[in-house]
Amino acid sequence: MSFGFFNYWVFIILLMIGLYTVMSRSNLVKKMIGLSLFQISVFLFYISMGKISGGTAPIVVDGPLDTAAPIYSNPLPHVLILTAIVVGIATTALGLSLVVRIRESFGTIDEEEILEMKDGA
Amino acid sequence: MLLLIAGTMSVLFVRNLFVATMLLGIVSFTMALIFISLDAVDVAFTEAAVGAGISTVLYIGTLALVGSQEKDKPKFAAGPMVICLVVGAVLYYATYEMPRFGEPNNPVHTHVAPRYVNDSPTEIGVPNMVTSVLASYRGYDTFGETTVIFAAGIGVLLILRQRRRRKNEDDETDVPLDKGKTGQSGSLSGLGSQHDLVPHVIAKLLIPFIFVFALYVQYHGDYGPGGGFQEGEIFAAGIILYALVFSLDYARSVVSEKAILFLISAGVLLYGGVGIASMMLGGNFLDYNVLASDPVAGQHLGILLVELGVGITVTAAMLAIFYAFVGRADLIAAKAEQEEN
Known part of the structure; x- marks a missing residue:
């Protein structure tokens, strides 16, 4: 029970930090960074699931091998995360561009200041 | 860790x-x-x-x-902290139901993965299983993801490229960018100073190799790690380096914005076109077996084309996003100058 879940625990801690950053910080760029952290932690979770102890990267090696058949780690999570990373950066860019626009319209990227502005007006 | x-x-x-x-x-x-x-x-x-x-x-x-x-306001948010701890505790509890890390008999490894691992070398003939799963078995997913990147690129362009029309009306709400406050001057294209000899020389040496490496990653993706997504990022990084070290205008003269807009859609169309072509030849959508006389050769060709489409879209979308950000900075700098005069 000791070391078998270590990766999952790290994932949970990272996820909690990311979630806390998103919820507690009022700066919008900081929120985006928190979202990225959250994302990275989920990547770690998937890749950890795909690992097989003693396995190797899922690329077929030609030529005679000493061992019988190499064990390959599960390629499926790799594929899912590979595309998720690239999609993630694209959506992050979209979020950041919204932040830029908000800054131009309101003069601040602090959520609370924007809300105050709205109440005052 | x-x-x-x-x-x-x-x-x-x-x-x-x-x-x-x-x-x-x-x-x-x-x-x-x-x-x-x-x-x-x-x-x-x-x-x-x-x-x-x-x-x-x-x-x-x-x-x-x-x-x-960030606004200087060290505070401890109790509510979010409690929610985080609860979420963390629930997940921690859930890990005890999880299969152990690294065991070969975990449920993840017993569903479809064995088929990919055992059959893809003979069915697809591509050594890198990640590539074959990405482009062939799960070609629909990848097509969808390419489309998401396409949409995000277009979205950023739409958000950041629209010009201000009501200049006088929003003077009161519009706080002009205070240069002292932002710490940096607004213009990013001015970054490429003409006098920085060392970055110029280094960049000139490096950029061709970056491009060659990107193409290697693209076409060697079947055999080693790599593929369209990585290629796109590396290629875009090369052009971004060029734009940073020299100037945006130079980069624009190499790859114009119109060309980027064209390329973003061309990549998606290439991907979709391969699918349509396979339908025309009597197979299913994105069924590469029919593309050539031999199924394995057909798979090879299909994966190559599809990866190329992905690569083109990713490169163009990343560049579009970068240009949009930098172009925005230029716009603001130009506006500030106008106001000063």
Whole structure:
């Protein structure tokens, strides 16, 4: 029970930090960074699931091998995360561009200041 | 792993957003190393190119536009903390039901994965299983994801490229960018100073190799780690380096914005076109077996074309996003100059 879940625990801690950053910080760029952290932690979770102890990267090696058949780690999570990373950066860019626009319209990227502005007006 | 936790904690607590961005890059890089140790070389490749490269550039581009100092207000938010701890506790409890890390008999490894691992070398004939699963078995997913990137690129262009029309009306709400406050001058294209000899020479030496490496990654993706997504990032990074060291105008003269718009859609169309072509030849959508006389050769051709489409779209979308950010900074700088005069 000791070391078998270590990766999952790290994932949970990272996820909690990311979630806390998103919820507690009022700066919008900081929120985006928190979202990225959250994302990275989920990547770690998937890749950890795909690992097989003693396995190797899922690329077929030609030529005679000493061992019988190499064990390959599960390629499926790799594929899912590979595309998720690239999609993630694209959506992050979209979020950041919204932040830029908000800054131009309101003069601040602090959520609370924007809300105050709205109440005052 | 512990380095990772330390890195993320410091990202949370650091006040300066610039530092936070750099730390985020470090976290990404550490994560890439961990991915390698977990046998996910393709993913590590992507994470290093995206997380530590492109995303850092994007964050810095944003910070140049919005200012890098977080409001100084150290506070402890009790509500979010409680929610986080509860979520964490639930997940922690759930891990005890999880199968153990690294066991070959975990449910993940017994569903469709054995088929991919055992049959893809004979069915697809591509040594890199990640590539064959990505482009062939799960071709629909990848098509969808390429479309998402396409949509995001277009979205950023739409948000950032619209010009201000009501200039006089929103004078009261519009706070002009205070240069002292933002810390940096608004213009990013001025970064490429004519006098920085060392970066110029280094960049000139490096950029051809970056492009060659990107193409190698693209076409060698069947055999080693790599593929369209990674290629796109690396290629875009090469052009971004060019734009940063020289100037945006030079980069624009190499790859114009119109060309980028054309390329974004061309990549998606190429991907879709391969699917349509396979339908025309009597197969299913994205069924590459019919593309050539021999199914394996057909798979090869199909994967190559599809990866090319992905690569083109990713490159163009990343460049479009970068140009949009930098172009925005130029726009603001030009406007500020106008107001001063």
